[in-house]
Amino acid sequence: MAEQTPAPTANDARQAVRTLLQFAGVDPAQPVIADTPRRFVKAWQEMTAGYAMDPRQHLERVFVDESVHGLVTVEAIQFASLCEHHLLPVYGTATVGYLPAEGRLLGLSKLPRLVEVFARRLQLQERLGRQIAETIHQDLPALGAGVVIRATHSCMTVRGVNQHQAITTTVSLAGALEYGAHRAEFLAVARDG
Ligand SMILES: Nc1nc2c(ncn2[C@@H]2O[C@H](COP(=O)(O)OP(=O)(O)OP(=O)(O)O)[C@@H](O)[C@H]2O)c(=O)[nH]1
Numbered sequence: 001m002a003e004q005t006p007a008p009t010a011n012d013a014r015q016a017v018r019t020l021l022q023f024a025g026v027d028p029a030q031p032v033i034a035d036t037p038r039r040f041v042k043a044w045q046e047m048t049a050g051y052a053m054d055p056r057q058h059l060e061r062v063f064v065d066e067s068v069h070g071l072v073t074v075e076a077i078q079f080a081s082l083c084e085h086h087l088l089p090v091y092g093t094a095t096v097g098y099l100p101a102e103g104r105l106l107g108l109s110k111l112p113r114l115v116e117v118f119a120r121r122l123q124l125q126e127r128l129g130r131q132i133a134e135t136i137h138q139d140l141p142a143l144g145a146g147v148v149i150r151a152t153h154s155c156m157t158v159r160g161v162n163q164h165q166a167i168t169t170t171v172s173l174a175g176a177l178e179y180g181a182h183r184a185e186f187l188a189v190a191r192d193g
């Protein structure tokens with residue numbers, strides 16, 4: 001059986017940050033910066049906490065009202081993520097909507113909570129939207145789900161192409177929201193609120 005490499009400890013992670021500081025020509029031992037590796041590792045754990053979260057925990061409590069058939073959306077959901085290419089912050093807002101199946105309704109706060117689960121991982125913006133939409137569509141389940149994300153990628157704004165105002169919009173649709181009148185209605189709500 002192949003030997004498994006032991007998982008790195010927080011101390012290993014702090015040591016890696018000291019290496020990055022030295023790589024930049026900064027002495028990690030100087031008093032003003034001595035606590036920075038600990039802070040960075042704490043922030044890193046916060047930004048990647050989504051790997052330990054199960055999105056289904058937010059789908060457990062369902063309210064059933066079979067008289068409800070209309071589209072439900074929550075707009076202006078703020079999130080922060082990390083791009084998987086540069087490990088730099090991506091932040092912005094998401095509009096999340098779904099078309100209930102047989103009156104199966106989620107508590108409204110669960111939509112931002114689902115965004116949080118997937119955002120707190122290394123991401124591509126396109127995948128972030130798709131994972132949220134597919135989870136609601138398949139696991140609630142709903143007749144359809146949609147996610148529009150508008151985000152700023154630090155890897156495009158503070159380095160590289162240095163496009164300080166560039167905003168990326170992605171649209172992820174699943175099920176009944178992919179086509180026809182439901183698609184048009186969701187996209188109109190995502191555009192106009
Ligand atoms: N599709 C997609 N691309 C992303 C996302 N976040 C960052 N990127 C892009 O990932 C690409 C990585 O390109 P590379 O050429 O491998 O990396 P690079 O040399 O750092 O590229 P530049 O950013 O152009 O300097 C860049 O074009 C980024 O803009 C994302 O969420 N989705």
Ligand SMILES: [Zn+2]
Pocket residue numbers: 083084085086087088153155156
């Ligand atoms: Zn990037």
